[in-house]
Amino acid sequence: GTAPTAEMMAHCDTLLMVGTSFPYSEFLPEEGQACAVQIDIDPHNLGLRYPTTLNLVGDSKATLAALLPRLVRKNRRWRERLEESVRDWWSLLHARAMVECERINPQLVFEELSRRLPEGAVLTGDAGSSTMWLARHVKVRAGMMASLSGTLASMGSAVPYAIAAKFAFGGRPVVAVAGDGAMQMNGINELITVSKYWREWATPNFVVLVLNNRELNMVTWEMRALSGNPKFAPSQDIPDFPYAEYARALGLGGTRVNTPEGVGPALDAAFSADRPHLVEAITDVNVPMLPPQISFEQAESFFAALSKGDEDAAAIVRQSVREMLAKTQTDGD
Structure with a gap:
């Protein structure tokens, strides 16, 4: 939230x-x-x-x-206070997206996506960290549509939902956002479906954005913040996979992005492509994924997890300090 x-x-x-x-x-x-x-x-x-x-x-x-x-309209003081809070929140999100990371900051990926979304776009999300960043950073404007996993309560929704959306709204640009866990669950298989049918669509504007961090990231952070357990690599790490290369092998477009500077141009190329296009962003797994207001219990669990030998503890501390400095700078402005 x-x-x-x-x-x-x-x-x-x-x-x-x-x-x-x-x-x-x-x-x-x-x-x-x-x-x-x-x-x-x-x-x-x-x-x-x-x-x-x-x-x-x-x-x-x-x-x-x-x-x-x-x-009956009453005074608007409470609403005005909330509107000011929203403006401050967007400023903070922008500052966080600009924070330097070991790999690409996932927040930057969604900030770049948000400013490039075409009018009338249909967005589909999955379950996991990609959807949390999507919900926080992407501004869904009037005329757009968005659908998440929701009551499906499972990974693997983004690409199938996007295919359905493209059949239903063939003339509208469709964007599927998924993590690498969801792509390995069924997304890479559904790309075969895309390669079979995309020529039947009114327009080819179909973009798949994949966050490749080689981890089931959402669950890792839930383990830390909710139960005080460190990352358990045997269950959380997943194999690397060449998503963009695989898309190209199917006759689709594919771009692998390794630097923050490459994110915007890769998305521009995807939205202007003459065929469905997959953008694979190599993102940092240690960007803090915590609620906007952290309870004492959550903070206690988080620090307990780090103290129990979490393999990413040092990187998480570094990244958390960078984010706190970004917030301090925003508060000063």
Whole structure:
């Protein structure tokens, strides 16, 4: 999540849930804090994650249209404070994306992607660190669409979702974002499907962005921050694989990027290619992937993991210091 959304959930007095069962209940307001109204076309989803005050069964668009005339605008001080918090958050994210890393900073990859997204783009994400960076750094503008793993609760969604999106919206650019774990689960196989069908699409604008860090990165950080366990290499390390080279072998485009300076040009080439194109970014595995507001328990678990002989402890400490310095500079500005 983000610092502004965490602040919003922590202090809101009303929660409106529209067309979502929101599986991550730990991020919702404390029970009893907010009056909750939920709108869903499926009554089975109502009150599933949070004790709701009012449940409304119906189409979200029609139900919201019926509710709007009943709203009375009050003072906007709280909203204005949140808007300022959002502006500060975007400045901090930009500063973090510029932080030097041993390999490519994954945050930089998504900052470069966000500013290049064509109008009407359809984005598909997976499960894992790539989706967290996507959610934080990419600005989905009006007219775009985005879909994540969500209730599928599994890796391996990005490329199949993107193929489905391209068949449904052939004239729109489609971007699939996946980690190397998801690509090895089924993404590289689905590239065969892309190579078979892409000539049937109205346009060839189909980009697959792969973060290659040779690790199941999200789970590694969850082990550190939630359970206080160091990285367990036998389960977390995954084989290196030449994703871009493999894409080219299938007749698609493919670019492997090893430097921060190469990220933007590689994405430019992918979006202007005459065929589906895969961009493989060699990213740093030790960029801290922590919540915007760290609890005492999470901090305690994190330091416990490092003290237990985590093989990447020194690199993580270096990278954490760099990120803290970036935040200090942003606060000073």
